[in-house]
Amino acid sequence: MKVVRFSWRDFRNLPSGELLPGAEENVIYGNNAQGKTNLLEGMWLFTGERSFRGAKDPELVRRGQESAELRLDFTADGRDQTAKITVLGGRRSAELNGVKKRSCAAMIGEFRAAVFSPEHLSLLTGGPAQRRAFVDAALCQIRPSYAALFAEYSRSLAQRNALLKDIPQCADLLDTLDVWDTRLVQFGEKIMRGRTAYLEKLSPRAAAFYEGMCGGRETLSLRYEKSAPNFAEALREARKNDIFTGHTGVGPHRDDISAEISGLDARAYGSQGQKRSAVIAMKLAEAEMLESATGETPVIFLDDVLSELDAERRDYLLNRLRKFQVFITCCEPDAVCVEGGKMFHVKNGVPDAGAAT
Numbered sequence: 001m002k003v004v005r006f007s008w009r010d011f012r013n014l015p016s017g018e019l020l021p022g023a024e025e026n027v028i029y030g031n032n033a034q035g036k037t038n039l040l041e042g043m044w045l046f047t048g049e050r051s052f053r054g055a056k057d058p059e060l061v062r063r064g065q066e067s068a069e070l071r072l073d074f075t076a077d078g079r080d081q082t083a084k085i086t087v088l089g090g091r092r093s094a095e096l097n098g099v100k101k102r103s104c105a106a107m108i109g110e111f112r113a114a115v116f117s118p119e120h121l122s123l124l125t126g127g128p129a130q131r132r133a134f135v136d137a138a139l140c141q142i143r144p145s146y147a148a149l150f151a152e153y154s155r156s157l158a159q160r161n162a163l164l165k166d167i168p169q170c171a172d173l174l175d176t177l178d179v180w181d182t183r184l185v186q187f188g189e190k191i192m193r194g195r196t197a198y199l200e201k202l203s204p205r206a207a208a209f210y211e212g213m214c215g216g217r218e219t220l221s222l223r224y225e226k227s228a229p230n231f232a233e234a235l236r237e238a239r240k241n242d243i244f245t246g247h248t249g250v251g252p253h254r255d256d257i258s259a260e261i262s263g264l265d266a267r268a269y270g271s272q273g274q275k276r277s278a279v280i281a282m283k284l285a286e287a288e289m290l291e292s293a294t295g296e297t298p299v300i301f302l303d304d305v306l307s308e309l310d311a312e313r314r315d316y317l318l319n320r321l322r323k324f325q326v327f328i329t330c331c332e333p334d335a336v337c338v339e340g341g342k343m344f345h346v347k348n349g350v351p352d353a354g355a356a357t
């Protein structure tokens with residue numbers, strides 16, 4: 001999958017213009033607040049996912065304007081495709097090859113990409129919920145049927161928790177708890193199996209990217225950590241306590257993903273650069289998983305990754321991810337030594353024409 005042309009009108013601080021990227025590395029550089037991240041965000045929206053900055057739709061329209069338009073020409077499945085996104089009246093709409101889509105989310109699966117922005121560091125610095133969300137989103141991308149499974153599990157969990165809170169007032173309700181326990185175990189075990197299998201495949205891939213970045217001097221290992229090895233049994237054992245606290249204390253909603261660098265917990269012991277490298281490796285591995293599931297290499301967006309990385313790690317990201325089309329932003333072009341590929345200088349929302357390096 002490759003972006004051939006990206007153009008816009010009145011998107012954030014970008015008035016109107018186009019970007020003609022190269023098939024491999026594309027470096028977008030410039031001072032702070034010039035529109036580098038906005039360019040990545042604009043292209044990312046074609047994945048059908050929400051903005052990786054968590055932006056609301058009205059924020060996407062250039063201040064003082066009524067609407068914004070984005071157009072992406074890309075190749076997928078060996079065919080040329082054209083997608084358009086319009087933000088009007090505070091809402092986004094999309095069309096693909098001239099056909100209007102039900103919603104922007106209906107674009108999911110048409111244009112595939114993986115993104116790393118500094119906020120994604122929370123994958124290691126934040127709580128387990130973010131790590132679970134990472135795996136769950138990846139599973140849904142590969143197999144959309146997982147979305148229904150997660151929804152069923154959440155619904156059963158909410159019902160069970162509501163029941164737990166009512167039981168102290170009405171002991172008769174205790175009998176109905178079994179029904180929800182059965183459902184929770186039925187959906188929960190499927191989720192645990194899916195996540196475990198995904199991590200087993202993701203871990204060696206992430207390890208390979210990580211080793212590439214640090215010249216093989218360190219190792220990265222990821223593992224799915226269950227809050228209980230046997231969910232059904234743990235749920236039975238925790239029942240008394242659950243009734244006391246009013247919520248379900250074990251299950252996939254309490255599980256986590258452990259990340260170890262050379263045998264040490266990355267969250268507790270990792271340096272800034274190690275954590276950053278580990279999250280980037282996880283994101284690249286996610287892209288490779290998507291590739292093996294769909295037969296199509298996703299586009300990679302790396303926003304502001306180069307700071308805190310030493311020359312060797314930077315070189316890996318700039319010059320050795322050859323099979324992907326990569327868009328990478330940075331402030332200082334001096335920090336960048338890219339062999340081949342294109343460089344774009346962005347000033348005041350206007351990127352200059354790409355020049356081969």
Ligand SMILES: Nc1ncnc2c1ncn2[C@@H]1O[C@H](COP(=O)(O)OP(=O)(O)OP(=O)(O)O)[C@@H](O)[C@H]1O
Pocket residue numbers: 011012013030031032033034035036037038039059060061062063304331
């Ligand atoms: N809806 C909007 N209308 C006009 N300007 C906007 C809008 N949304 C964001 N901006 C402006 O866009 C500018 C560029 O933002 P962007 O995040 O792309 O900068 P950047 O080049 O990535 O900078 P940095 O190096 O600091 O990350 C900011 O000054 C921001 O205020």
Ligand SMILES: [Mg+2]
Pocket residue numbers: 036037038303304329
């Ligand atoms: Mg930025």
